[in-house]
Amino acid sequence: MRVLVIGAGEVGRHISRTLSSDRHDVTLVDQDPERVEALQGDLDALVMAGNGASPKFLRDIGAAEADLLCAVTQSDEANVIAALAGHQLGARRTVARVRDDDYFGPDEAFARDVLGIDFIIHPERATAYDLAESILLPGAVHVEKFADGRVVIAETIVTNRSPLVGRPLGERRIVRPSFIFGLLRDGRAIAAEPYHQPKVGDHVLVAAAKEDIGPVVAHLAGRAQKARDVVVFGGGRVGLPLARRLERAPDVRATIMERDAARARFIAERLTHTTVLHEEGVGKDALLQYGVDRAGAFVACAGDDRANLLAAMYAKQLGAELCLAVVSREEFTPLVDALEIDAAFSPRLVTAEAILRAVRGENVHSMYLLLGGAEVLEVEADPGCEADGWTVEQAAQRAHTRIAAILRGGKVLMPDAGERIRAGDRMLLFNTHRGVADVQSTFKAA
């Protein structure tokens, strides 16, 4: 597959790297010659300097033959123009990253139907929605919905109140249908086996039907109260949509702290019952002033990773129940564990998820990339595929994956090893490595 990536920022580099290791032909374009120079030896891809929004340049580098064009530069306008031009030139599919909500609403058909852009990705807004889900589901630090929201996987932290501690997973008491399929330990993702004994500080990944996930997570986490007071640090592109989402949840009160006076006014004008504070400090005193010690959740989502990590660390030390931080740059992720921050969220991964979904074809419906390098995919078993009629165990072995849940005829099944796969099943797969070649060959019709 020929992929053209425009913009060699965090996201552009990340998807280029991932696609290149999936053995696709990647061309990466950036306007900054120095950046291009620095990337030359770093990627198994063609890296070029040039204006990716220029139709002439796009023609020259073969946009007409591209199977996928990803426009992920810093500029919304450049991305939209590049995607438009790529579509006109004959690229099979186009993806554009757009950060500003003024252009396209969340579910607007305009982009696809009129402009011909296949996917519009709003990384910051998607991150904000992920954050909101985590806050609104007590006990969880990460929540991801699959199969149109019918199946939910949650990441939850094992505390010393958790019933999981010191007992093999195979012997756990099951309160509602649910399946623990993965563990995150020391920053690594591992597939959960019945003999694993979770330790305090581990994150466990659990799948359950929409209606069961709440009680399951509350049980696993050993606590059940919902965050009522939420303090949001930073009212930027993540903070504002997050606060908007929280305003729609009943009995959640949000306070949002913003350093920039003009921005603080801007967001205050767009929020009705959130308290907006113009506060310049990140210090402990400032945080204490606004009751961070009593907050049910603290979210650090300012534009600066360092400030986010610092603020989340302070909040944790002061006693905030759940501390989440947005961390954009890959090199900071190890700090998340070290500073005892509950979870980190990355707009970069959100963008990569959306783009990889586009690359990997129609039978991967949605996916979730974990910071530790693992991923959860939603795959449909095609009629006549290799795995039709196999047991779950056989199929999982063949595809080097783990089946976390099956959705069949609108019902969610927690798979045991003997369950047989039928054509039309939608499955959640947990891969501890990234790569879908085996999954494709197992579940896709020949």
Next chain:
Amino acid sequence: MRRLQALSPGLNWQLIVPVVGGAVLAVGLAFVLCFAVAATGGDGATVAFGLPALVTVPAGLLAVLSARRLRAMPLRARDGFLAVTLAWLAAAVVGTAPLLLAGTFDRPVDAFFESMSGITTTGASLLDRVEAEPDAILLWRSLSQWLGGVGIVVLVVAIAPATGLAGQRVFYAEMSGFARERLTPRIAETAKIIWAIYLGLTTLCVVGFALAGMGVFDALNHGLTTIATGGFSTRTASLAAFDSVPVELVAIAGMAASGVNFAFYWRALRGRDSLWPQLAEIRAYLLILAGSIAVVTVSLLVSSETVGGWQALRDSAFTVTSIVTTTGFTTADFDEWDDFARMLMVLLMFVGACAGSTAGGMKVIRVLLLFKTAAQEVQRQLQPKAVQVLRVRGRVYSEDVRRGVLGFFYIYVVVFLVATLVMAALGLDVVTATSSAVASLNIIGPGLGEVGATENYGAIPDAGLWFLSFLMLAGRLEVFTVLVLLTPAFWRRTIA
């Protein structure tokens, strides 16, 4: 005009002269109408209207047409303020001519007061017996209110296409900050729409009065003054003379409808814009009306043993609507009411109706924003760093608007206090001094005490009449437009 320009080069007479001329022309055309009525009725006022019409129509026309022949000059806000104020003054001055010529008044000061009270839609009168006047004079009083109702300069902008950009300046100087809403890309179109709505409402009201049993002439006059929220009547006793429930109902409906922002009607008719922004103010306006009517009804029942429930409701509904919309029609003498109800009337005079309507007062939206600001100021004591947004029903008002409203409120109160002092210095008792200032500044008409609902302004000394005339003009133009003319900076050459 060239000489004027040479005399004061800092002012743009090419803008001012046509606007003032337009106002004079409008008044002149009204004279022609009154002349026709006088000629057919034969009650002796033909000369009183014919002569001024012969002067004003050509003069006004000439001034309006002069705009075309002159080269463009930079347009500045100051020219707009001066043009609008002069246009209103000119209309008031020209309007005295028939009153003097027909012998309605002997003294210029009385005629000027009556004329200014008309054009500003105040409705305060010096006439002892209104019925004694010729029909043409009565019609002129009503027409003067009607011309002033939605704004005489808006009319000029609507009918004189040559004003163009200049139209915008004067339009903005005449309209209140909250009513400065463009309905169409071209200001002349906006002005035309406003006048079309005004004309439509007036027609409905006239028909309504006729159906309610008034004679055609009375229906026409009251229709004109109701929709203008003016308050002049063809009877000394005002609407009490008719003593008819249907008439009062039509009047209440007409006054209440005129208290609504005219832009709202346009949006509602067009049916494709969101009505929410104006609905907030209209809701508050209707709540104030309904709440005050209920409270006054109860107050009247409690304080008086003779008044029945039905009569109390009837008096309360009519009087409250008349006061809130700053019309000034009367049926019951609210000066005879209990002190609570009288005090409430005075407070309601200050509130007024919606911005962009024909009513005076501070306007409901400003009162709403003042309350919000006060509440937020209390809140700020708790959270000094919280960012507070001035918001009414989802519509956000900028901090500039907040500052403007606070400044307006302050100036309004100061003008009112100074006016009260001036009236008291002229020898009037406290109630009369206060209420005459309130009733003039808020362009209502009847006040309390010696200027009460059944009295007229005959007890006010000459100096007081001049001063109240000024106050009416200031109130009609929402204070700032007139006050800037009194600042030294306005007359300095260097300001842009």
